[in-house]
Amino acid sequence: MIAPLAAPSPSAPAKAPYPLVSVRNLCKHYALRAGWGFGHSVFKAVENVSFDIMPNETLGLVGESGSGKSTIGRAVTMLNPPTSGVVAFEGVDLAEQSGRDMRRMRQRMQMVFQDPYSALNPRMTVGDYVAEPLVIHGLCKTAAERRDLVAELFSKVGLDPRFMARFPHQFSGGQRQRICIARAIGVRPSFIVADEPIAALDVSIQAQVVNLLQDLQEEMGLAYLFISHDLRMVRYLCHRVAVIWKGRIVELAPSAALYGNPLHPYTRRLLSAVPVPDPALERARTRLPEVAALPDDPLAHELVEAEPGHYVARAALS
Ligand SMILES: Nc1ncnc2c1ncn2[C@@H]1O[C@H](COP(=O)(O)OP(=O)(O)OP(=O)(O)O)[C@@H](O)[C@H]1O
Ligand SMILES: [Mg+2]
Numbered sequence: 001m002i003a004p005l006a007a008p009s010p011s012a013p014a015k016a017p018y019p020l021v022s023v024r025n026l027c028k029h030y031a032l033r034a035g036w037g038f039g040h041s042v043f044k045a046v047e048n049v050s051f052d053i054m055p056n057e058t059l060g061l062v063g064e065s066g067s068g069k070s071t072i073g074r075a076v077t078m079l080n081p082p083t084s085g086v087v088a089f090e091g092v093d094l095a096e097q098s099g100r101d102m103r104r105m106r107q108r109m110q111m112v113f114q115d116p117y118s119a120l121n122p123r124m125t126v127g128d129y130v131a132e133p134l135v136i137h138g139l140c141k142t143a144a145e146r147r148d149l150v151a152e153l154f155s156k157v158g159l160d161p162r163f164m165a166r167f168p169h170q171f172s173g174g175q176r177q178r179i180c181i182a183r184a185i186g187v188r189p190s191f192i193v194a195d196e197p198i199a200a201l202d203v204s205i206q207a208q209v210v211n212l213l214q215d216l217q218e219e220m221g222l223a224y225l226f227i228s229h230d231l232r233m234v235r236y237l238c239h240r241v242a243v244i245w246k247g248r249i250v251e252l253a254p255s256a257a258l259y260g261n262p263l264h265p266y267t268r269r270l271l272s273a274v275p276v277p278d279p280a281l282e283r284a285r286t287r288l289p290e291v292a293a294l295p296d297d298p299l300a301h302e303l304v305e306a307e308p309g310h311y312v313a314r315a316a317l318s
Contacts, residue, residue, distance in 0.1 A: 018091060019052035020191055020223050021076060026050070026085035028071050028247075045071045046247045048301065049085070055190065056217065058224040060238030060255070062231060062270065068247040069227045073193040076225060077109045078102065089191070107137050110184035114196035116176035120168035127164030130154070130183045137187050153182040156219075157212060174205035178212065185216060193225045198233065206230075210237055231274045235259050240309075243267045246293065248301055253310040263312040265291045 028046040046068040053059045061069045074080035076087055078094050087094045089105055097105060113119050121129055130150050131140075140146035151161035157178040168176060177197060184192055194213065198206040210233055216222055228234050234241055235255050242252040243264065251264040262268045269288040276282045300315035 017054070019088075020055045020057075020090060021053040021225070022086070022088040022091075023052070023072075023076060024050045024086040024088075026072065026075055026082045026087065028068070028075055028080070029083045044247055046075065046082070048298070049244075049247075049249050050303070051242055051249065051252060053191070053223050053225060055223055056221050057240070058217065058226050058238045060234035060241040061225060061227045061244060062229070062234055062241060063244035064270070065229075067244045069244055070195050071247075072244070073111070073195045073225060073227055077106070077111055077193050079111065103137075107133075107187045108189050109191045109193070110187065110189040112177070112180050112184050112192060112194045112197045114199050116173060116180045116200065117168065119180050120176060122168055125165050125167060126171070126179045127154075129168075130164075130179060130186055133183060133187045139187065149186065150182075153186050156185070156216070157182045158208075172205075173201050174209060177201060177205075177209050181209075181212065181216070185220065185222075188220070190221065191223045191225075193227070195227045196229065197226075199229060206233065213237070231271065243270065245291075248313070249303065249311075250301075250313045250316065251311065252303065253312075257307065257310045261307075261310075263306055263310070264316040 026046060026049040027044065030043045030045055031040045032043050033040050049068075049072060051059065061072060063069055071080070075082040078087065081095070089109060092105070094102065094105060120126070124132075127147075127150050130153055131146050134140050134146055134149060140149055147164075150164060154161040154164060159175060159178050159182070163171070168179070171179065177200075181197075197213070198209050201209060213224065213226075214237065217224065226234065226238055238255050240252065240254050241258045242249045243258070243266065244250070245266045251258065251262065251267045258267065259271065262271055265288070269291055272286065272288040276285055300313065302314045303311040304314050304317065306312050306317060
């Protein structure tokens with residue numbers, strides 16, 4: 001079982017070794033109309049998800065399309081609050097924050113999305129776009145100070161500060177994602193949810209953006225929730241990985257343990273789908289068959305620690 005919330009009193013900000021982010025029993029349910037406008041059913045997009053993210057850690061979230069990864073990312077940052085469960089940031093339950101306190105907390109938690117073009121405002125210069133949160137959070141006193149800070153952010157993400165006056169359509173996909181990252185780090189967050197940040201980018205650019213995320217993590221002590229379909233990139237970037245299947249975490253382990261010794265049949269199937277760069281091995285690779293759904297029994301879904309730090313749904317062990 002994932003340990004209960006280990007955090008000091010809400011008034012005292014948590015310091016390592018306390019988790020930066022603690023999620024407990026997070027559920028997100030959607031009411032669906034049952035046709036012809038009569039009645040409704042409930043769709044459980046995310047069910048009873050619990051995990052911690054330590055300061056300076058990258059937790060990967062992997063799973064097939066529709067498994068609930070983005071829903072978790074949005075619930076953790078309260079962009080789309082959970083139906084139930086607790087999300088604590090630095091030991092503080094986010095659901096209990098007043099509007100003003102929540103705004104302050106938001107500054108510390110940022111999101112980077114998949115499609116850098118739709119995230120940008122086509123009518124705004126990219127300099128203004130990066131400066132916007134600095135203004136909202138009152139981080140610069142004068143226009144000159146703001147300009148200097150934006151220029152510094154541009155340099156930090158590998159963009160020429162002279163590009164500040166340009167508009168989004170004048171940039172490539174990789175450059176646009178750098179602009180989005182510059183905006184996210186400008187308010188000096190300690191946690192970033194990166195939801196498929198490289199999926200829309202050319203393969204050659206993907207590695208550059210991932211390296212940038214790694215460099216920023218080192219420099220700024222950032223923690224990431226890195227959501228991705230790219231299992232090889234997740235292995236490279238993430239310290240620990242959570243595998244999500246039909247809205248539940250079925251396995252959570254340090255990357256080496258998860259990739260070296262996957263315990264859940266769904267994880268094994270997911271990994272069997274990763275192409276191998278060696279043609280002989282790739283020809284011999286067999287994709288494992290679909291995994292049957294687990295029984296709808298909370299005990300079967302409970303995560304148990306199979307080896308130190310390696311959690312798996314109880315049903316996979318029986
Ligand atoms: N507003 C909503 N109303 C009803 N169902 C929703 C809503 N938003 C998401 N869902 C459903 O919740 C499930 C999880 O969606 P989510 O976007 O989290 O998946 P995902 O794992 O991020 O998928 P992808 O890899 O394709 O991005 C999906 O089945 C989706 O259809
Ligand atoms: Mg998604």
